[in-house]
Amino acid sequence: MARLKYYPLVSIITVNYNQSEVTCALIESLNKITYPNFEIIVVDNHSTEDDPTIIKKRYPEVVYIANPINYGFAAGNNYGLMRARGDYILLLNNDIEVPPGFMEPLVEKLEKNPGIGAVSPRIKFYYQPDTIQYAGYTPINPVTMRNFAIGYWEKDRGQYNEDRETAYAHGAAMMVPMRVVKEIGLMSYIFFLYYEEADWCARIKKAGYKIYYVGSTYVLHKESVSTGKMSPLKIYYQNRNRIVFMRRNIQGKEYVYGLLYQLFVAIPKNALKFLLKGKISFFLAYYRAIGWHITHLFSKEIHENPML
Numbered sequence: 001m002a003r004l005k006y007y008p009l010v011s012i013i014t015v016n017y018n019q020s021e022v023t024c025a026l027i028e029s030l031n032k033i034t035y036p037n038f039e040i041i042v043v044d045n046h047s048t049e050d051d052p053t054i055i056k057k058r059y060p061e062v063v064y065i066a067n068p069i070n071y072g073f074a075a076g077n078n079y080g081l082m083r084a085r086g087d088y089i090l091l092l093n094n095d096i097e098v099p100p101g102f103m104e105p106l107v108e109k110l111e112k113n114p115g116i117g118a119v120s121p122r123i124k125f126y127y128q129p130d131t132i133q134y135a136g137y138t139p140i141n142p143v144t145m146r147n148f149a150i151g152y153w154e155k156d157r158g159q160y161n162e163d164r165e166t167a168y169a170h171g172a173a174m175m176v177p178m179r180v181v182k183e184i185g186l187m188s189y190i191f192f193l194y195y196e197e198a199d200w201c202a203r204i205k206k207a208g209y210k211i212y213y214v215g216s217t218y219v220l221h222k223e224s225v226s227t228g229k230m231s232p233l234k235i236y237y238q239n240r241n242r243i244v245f246m247r248r249n250i251q252g253k254e255y256v257y258g259l260l261y262q263l264f265v266a267i268p269k270n271a272l273k274f275l276l277k278g279k280i281s282f283f284l285a286y287y288r289a290i291g292w293h294i295t296h297l298f299s300k301e302i303h304e305n306p307m308l
Helices: 020-030 053-058 073-083 103-112 178-184 196-206 232-249 252-276 280-295
Strands: 010-016 038-044 063-066 088-092 116-125 128-134 173-177 210-221
Touching: 010 020, 010 073, 020 038, 020 053, 038 053, 038 073, 063 073, 073 196, 088 103, 088 178, 103 116, 103 173, 103 210, 116 178, 116 196, 173 178, 178 196, 196 210, 196 232, 232 252, 232 280, 252 280
Parallel strands: 010 038, 010 088, 038 063, 116 210
Antiparallel strands: 088 173, 116 128, 116 173
16 A cells, blocks of 8 residues: 555445444454454444434544435445545445455555446355355346346455456445536436446446456455345345346346246246245245336336436
């Protein structure tokens, strides 16, 4: 970091929902980092199962935003973005913990490369720190709407230590220059949960910027603390928003093929599996996801991009 002439302010934004102790653990790790110029913004999405005010009581220096209702992950981050003062924005899931020197390589990459619009570090599993969760993403297939996290569940032997361009940053740990946010706008509110960062990255790339994976640094992710490994909520928003992403980013024949695949192959097949296993709530979540699109067939809200 000595190669940089100054330390630009980084606004670290995290969204809390019924996981105040987990969020406090993130802040505790951030208070030990070597980067000297940052602010922490915590957005509480109307936690009702614990007392989120302990965050502000324990860490009075934190900018604390209490939302009156749960607006979702995308909107929660947007509220933080609207309060941020930094030259760079770092979105961190509240179930992340960081090593002391994790920030410098991310800032250095963006400082030296103005054509990069977003970066993410290597993400490893908190409870298995020798195992990789993310070392970049493959592109989303426009028909199946599937992609893969590079390095997922591989032992970290240094094979992904090199920086390289990637299809998408990871929403659990994603740094974006504020000038890029001002240019492309905030995350779309339509997503609520899941796919919002992939859509944001798609907009960043449409604006002419590259997305980079920075392999010289890492964070540790506890993963799915708020939503659980599998739940009707997760199934509903993943499938609803997969089609929302299609409607916003895929055009022409690929959109038609993709929509047909989702409606008549992927969703029915997966829903049937849960039905046969007797998991009715999971089965119904798939069809609520389809029903949402029927009732929002001509909604202009789907294509809105809120500006900062």
